[in-house]
Amino acid sequence: MSLGGYHFDWSAVLSGQPLDWLLHGMGVTLELTLLAGVMATLLALVLLSLRLAGPRPLQWIGAGYITLFRNTPLAVQLLFWYFGGVVWLPESARNWLNAGHQLFGIGFPSTELLVGIWSMGLFTAAFLAEELRAGVRAVPQGQLEAARSQGFSQWQSLRLVILPQALAHAWQPLVGQYLNLLKNSPLAMSIAVTEIMYQTSQIESFNFHGIEAYAVASVIYLLLGVVLSAVLTSLNPSPAGLRSNRRAD
């Protein structure tokens, strides 16, 4: 295959060692994205509760966390946790991590991958929490009034009336943030996490077929994005008439 004078050699990327590397990279990307995603979701829910129902000082801590993690680049955060954060762990913990273990028969994530998951989880949580908060703010004031005047407590009003509507408003933007998590995962290559981009760089220095490698990587990311988006969108619990039309940007 030829394009603009460059001769494409797909076998250089889709067979032998390069293929193994790419497949391994895909596995790591998925592991990183899914585990960081779960962590970010749980943390975002905690942050949301702090901001909605916590006492004043906790509200500020929640708001401060979100501001801090949203206004610094992920790259710096990764480097901070990798070089700086790990030193905070006691000696014994670090040794345990480096020893390597078996988890359900597959390898326990490497220290680098764990740091990647930790850092990206913290980072993404801030964005998820902010989208959730925007969703809550989009619910009209009259809804809370109606619920309270029926005699529901503040907590019941949030749970039964406000949050379901907030989720409906926020669902598409939230899906967008998970997609961002997928697209941010390559940054982990800077701390030696062997995800897809790490592998394409390896292929490039191995047999100089960088273009083919990048093309395959692009297709993989686009497909993963489409699948992730479709799966998450289908999980939307809101009734059809209430779903937001906002694009998952």
Add this chain to the structure above:
Amino acid sequence: MLTKLFYYPVIHENLGYILVGNLSQGEPGGLLLTVLLAVSSGLIAILLGFGLALIHWFAPRWLQRGLWLLSEVVRGIPLLLLIFWLYFLLPMWLGRSAPDAVSVVAALSLFNAVTVMISILAGLHALPAGQREAAQASGFSRWQTLRLVLLPQALSHMLPSFVNLFVALIKDTSLAFIVSVPELTMISSQVNNREQVYPLEIFLFAGFLYFVLCSVLSLGAAQLERQLRRNK
């Protein structure tokens, strides 16, 4: 004693390098380069995005779909991958090697130009249909309608989002560190490799610089938004 918690001297010793890189040798770096990369990418992105939006507005269906496809691909792949692509393709297109920083600016500009294009089109479509109808009823051509009636309204709504664009750009320039462009993150990493034992101080300080820059811009955008709403 405070230096036990945060060894400030390591920052102090490297401050010049962190802020402006090897400026004295004609190689801007550090915070200065970060700002230069962000500003140049942002300006190109806005101009290019504006152009793309105009093309889309007057284009036949097939071209509109082509632009849409371009935007899906450019925004669907990781930004880092886009940088790698341009790192490879630019020398081929230009016929000569390009400095790494140019690939980064090209990638950031392209990515954000597409965002700007989508934003402007969304802003135009969000205007009440009556605006376009009223203008056309008065006899304005499509171009005049756009220039005199629709764009002024759409763009003024969008000013805060343009400022937010720069906030995102400041953060995205940090990707350049993976291709060894000496902006703030890369330089912090270099200083850390040299000093070895002060990662906390170094990366906290770098984070702090980004934080201040982004927060100030974000507050500016919020202020702008409030001003616009009051002027309505």
Add this chain to the structure above:
Amino acid sequence: MIRFNNVQKHFGDLHVLKDIELEVAKGEVVVICGPSGSGKSTLIRTINRLESIDGGDILIDGHSIYDASRSLNAQRQQIGFVFQQFNLYPHLTALENITLAPRHLAGLGKQEASDLALGLLEQVGLSDKSRHYPSQLSGGQQQRVAIARALALKPKILLFDEPTSALDPEMIGEVLGVMKSLAHHGITMLVVTHEMGFAREVADRVVFIDRGQILESAAPQAFFSNPAHPRARQFLNQLLSPLHLAGETV
């Protein structure tokens, strides 16, 4: 049943409720009217404490609504409130809007609550819309569901805050019809409205409020044929013949 004792309320410098003295008997239907900004909405919103007061007291059944020994939520469950903007819960069907409170506040089971709600929907003429979402209903239908929702916990008091002001003219009648059918069946009703026809036909008493003060309180017959207070007269003139210039009388 409901008693206002010298109630005062300020919004900053603005004295929005001034020396309010009002007594509403059990089962009475009272219409509250007045020009915009008069404080009429604020007045009824103080009864279920959607608005606070700065002076005086409000008593329901002889007990102050600010009595700390009584839970606010429990008090509110005895009062039904119908909003100008309906405020139906958009993520729930008409039936679910009505069953929400009985299930979570009155401990009713799913079937019990459903039967109750269907009965109420029938009462307001919308039994075929039980599975519709608010977005699928017209304004008049939404407001009728809102009234059914307000009745779900069998309240002793029903408050209406301009229930038809957000409706297209052709739907006002269906809502007023439902309100009329509820009147004089034991429930105490306070209605803030501009609909003078309703006041004439259904109300036991009309209360006129202007600039935060109650200026007149009389039976509809007396109020409409011969209003005592000059501002009440002016208000009625403007309401009944809108092109009328200020100052002229009927």
